[in-house]
Amino acid sequence: MKLKTLMMGSALGLAIAAPAFADKSDDTLRLAFLKELESVDNYFNSAREGILISRAVWDGLLYRDPDTGEFKGNLATEWTWIDDVTIELKLREGVTFHNGEPFNADDVVYTVNYVTNPDNGIKVSANVNWMKSAEKVDDYTVRINLVAPFPPAEEYLAGPVVMYPNEYYEEVGPTGMATAPIGTGPYKVDLVEPGQLYELSKFEDYHDSPKGEADIGKIEVKTIPDMNTQVAELFNGGLDFLWNVPADQAEKLAEMEDRFEVVNAQAIRIGYITIDAAGASDPDGPMTDKKVRQAIYHAIDRQAIVDALVKGSSEVVNAGCAPIQFGCDQSVKTYDYDPEKAKALLAEAGYPDGFEIDFYAYRDRPYAEALMGFLNEVGITTNFNYLKYAALREKREKKEVPISFQTWGSYSLADVSAITGEFFTGGPLDDAMDPEVIEWVKEAGSVTDRAKREELYSKAHAKIAEEAYWVPLWTYNVNYVLSNELAFTPTDDEIVRFADFSWK
């Protein structure tokens, strides 16, 4: 990898003298995805790239302002909780889909009932399975019935739950939607060449949405799987915008201020170390000892890794959640970097000479190696196992992983239920199995009172920190590189909203 970076540097070094061709004359923003989408249909996609297209092409009933976190009406103008399991929404009138089909209650009812039907095999069922059904009250009023109280409902209605045109979807289904998507969003899709090219153009009849009208006329999204080639295309004028640029390349590009601008923003993804505190992999293993877990925490200089490797606007987190998520209380017990204290704690736990343990990871190998370096220094000898995510997850579910470096992107949902609710409710990936924590987190996932939820999550995070069940590490960050004719301000949820781009 290092060799590749070095050679890449030398190759691109030759290109610095080249002139820039990117311009705004044809009003087309060109960008690239590293990854092919499995489907453009929002409900049959789990990739972040798909979320970007989805937010441009479709709208949700609500909208979460990424700057303030406040929920605003989008396709709905008002919403009321009738009771814990029913939301009534007044829909915006005069909205049309890209194909001219008017938007009304029938579309909401059809969409919700379609996606909640398990036979239809929605890709990420967690995005929709909290809803039971939808019913029409009148042409512009609907009720969504929930399976059980689900406090983060608004977050989902503003995110992954987007509205489809009932007549069109009934006719074409997921395959048709994937090749000729129709939504109400600020951009309509002109061309889909699966895995290669997506062409979007501004929807002139876009409704009065808090998303805002699109500024740039056309968007062209290519799939270029190699970041080096993407950089070359940036030099070439073939691309105007790069996304997810590795820190070393971003630093080099930042030096060319006359041609490019590099902006960095936090991502919702965080890194953390899982520790098998419940002893499922080894009932008498060292991880079951609180002092050992605290020693692990003290052994790692998280800030040093952020400064040297993760870089950008990443920051160390103390609770296992992204700071922008609702319910993420970072004011919990912290463990400073203190290798001597770590050694002392290990000695107190009966491991004066340390011990040997299998350490697992599936991505960001340099980070994992840095973490192991710190552990080795206090006497915890780590045997490194670097696996594919699917293999590691299988091992974790089989309870064969005593300690691992993991990350979680919460599917871009700004609510801790998407992370704490996934890992501390007694499921197969719960390494703590703390009955108290399980109870608090479960309750927080079912009460609608926001203050009560915050209180419960705070209690849970406090205990997780006190017991050192996890070692929360850092938030991730994303580097965006823009041609100097482009204006864009990224948000902390890692979602690139095409309507937010403009030419300078």
Place this chain on the structure above:
Amino acid sequence: MAVYILKRLGLALLVALTVSFISFSLLFMAGDPAVAIAGENATAVDIARINERYGFDRPMIVQYGDWLGSAVTGDLGNSWYFDMSVTELIGDRLKVTMKLGIFAISLALLVAIPLGVAAAANPNSLIDRFALFLSVVGQAIPSFWFGLILIVVFSINLGLLPASGNATWRHFVLPTVVLGYYATPAIMRLTRAGMMEVLSSDYIRTARAKGLGTRKVMFKHALRNAIIPVVSLAAVQMGFMLGGSIVVETVFALHGAGYLAWESISRNDLPTMQALILIFSTFYILFTFLADVLNAWLDPRLRVG
């Protein structure tokens, strides 16, 4: 000749079947496919649902039997990742890879054989040293780096050729050069070595003694014999290029079958991967078979074996 061809065909089928079974088993060992389908953020509920839907709880051999039965009838299943017919998915990608493979092997043969012959005819000359230099460099530089250098020079600095995509023939120029160059050294060295050996043999000396012209000796008598191992090697290289053009397809964003194969492995998209392995191994076996037949035609002695 007919018996020879039939025997070879039988063997080829057996190899294809074995390869498909081994690859099927290996792919199943690469982690829980349900997790791979569901994606990194999947919940336990998603995974359980997928396990049920795709029947991953059945014994592997039963799943292989099902798959093979369908494959024989032309049904390669649905891609788990793209949720579309594998045949449809692979169709266009394979065209890109075939095009690239044929261009690249043609370029490699066009460069390597004349150069190998010239080098063998003039040992230790300037042309021989040039050929050797070209082959050493070709083997030493990584394809991705060579590809990037070509992009920097021809696409960024000179603005002559596109850096990515497969829309026109111009998009294939740089990838063809990179992939072709990768295959050139081996073919060139084998041609050179074969020619040198043949040129020093008795029958060539006799031909020369009879007063035949150099060109006739070289191309009619020597090359026909020296080329036999080259034909086999070119067939192997062609098979390799179809399956192994991953790096080139990635660097130039060609969206061919090689890149699809790599992506399918990383996503655990088993139906796509299995279909690709079947197709690649069939091509590989087909090329080897054709090379055997061609060699048997070039050298009748080989038909005995």
